[in-house]
Amino acid sequence: MANKIVGRATAAIMLPLLGSFIAACSSAPAGEESRATEAEALKSAPVSIAKTTDGIQQASAPAGAKLIYRGGRVISNVQVVPVLYGSGTYISQVSSTSATAGASMFSFYRDITVSTYFDWLTEYNTTISGGTNQAIGHGTAVTTRQITPAASRNGTTITDASIQAELCAQLSAGTLPAPTHDAAGNNNTYYAIFFPKGKHISLGGTPSCQAGGFCAYHGTVASCGGKGEVYYGVHPDMSAGSGCDTGCGSNASTFSNQTSVASHELVEAVTDPEIGIATVIGPPLAWYDATNGEIGDICNAQLGTVSVGGFNYTVQKEFANRCGCIVTPPIVTPPAGACAHSVCATGGSLTSGCNSCVTSICSVDPFCCNTSWDSICVGEVSSICGPPYTNCAEP
DSSP: OOOSOOSEEEEEEEOOSBTTBOOOOOOOOTTTOSEEEHHHHTTTSOOOOOBOOTTOOOSSOOTTOOOEEOSOOOOSSOEEEEEEESSSOOOHHHHOOOSSSSSOHHHHHHHHTTSHHHHGGGGGOOOSTTSOOOOOOOOEEOOOEEEOOOGGGOSSEEEHHHHHHHHHHHHHHTSSOOOOBOTTSOBOEEEEEEOOTTOEEEETTEEBSSTTOEEEEEEEESOOGGGOOEEEEEEOOOSTTSSHHHHSOOOSOHHHHHHHHHHHHHHHHHHOTTGGGOOSSSTTOOEEBTTTBSTTGGGTTOEEEEEETTEEEEEEOEEETTTEEESSOOOOOOOOTTSSSOTTSOEEOOOTTSSHHHHHHHHHOTHHHHTEEOHHHHHHHHHHTOTTSTTTTOO
16 A cells, blocks of 8 residues: 555545455556545555445444544535446446436435435534535435447546546536536536446556455546536446445345445535545545544445435435434434423523533523523534534424
């Protein structure tokens, strides 16, 4: 594993220690690419990529895990564009371009970005001192698009450099919709790229769906012509015989394994979209744990279910600093105790000292104890009080 900083980084889900699969990172051959895995590019910090333990659900996050804000952008309201990389055989749910034909990758992105799985990501807003002043909200998805890559970028093995170049070419040609932006001009669009059966991806010399390889990753194009920064995810085929079918998920359903991996990359892209151009533990990284990686890495291989849009989707748990590995935080309404009413309900003013949460809030917002306990006071419970009050103000 290379110890020096070598240009750009990406965040990858590595294959597990399972049968013949041995999770590891290999350094890029000299001169091959300027990109590297997250572990290689940021090693001097140092950093490691979390390895999956397929089929063995971790009980909790690693001890001491904590995402720290490093100064970079997040994605405010993600717009997901699912992309099919050329012709070939895809699992039916990946290749579906219909907005109404049952569960698909398109419906997954459409539904999951407006679900409770996304609601709690406000914990990672950057409306803080030194931040980019972004609030993470719900997202959208456009119907799946299929591109026709240049032959030189569509061999049996496709490098990350080729994927970047093809993405930029398709954007320039207008085949793919251009990135959208929030009110401050920050990029909102994430291109989730899927590959047909028989295609293999090389990320700095590290292979997809092979021993020591990866299941998926997300990255950043530093500049895509006049399109600026571009955020993307790479999803190799996971059908039977691909290698990723046995190394990247224990669910009997290929589609469920696909959505669990996709959820990992999507939420990482939302909370740390510029990792592909990071060279140190600092800007442009956003929310990052120097030991354990990104929001999905910390909870790697821990699965849950989100029911939304009439479907039940398998997702990976993500890491909340306040709650640990979760799909959605538990909604806790603590008892009123010595207070006139619960801190999670609006009402008359509460008396400072009736519990520690009220004391903390009234020290910074005296209105809550002097006039009334209004919706603003309730909204401050999650951000100021912490457990057991965490999330009581969420929908």
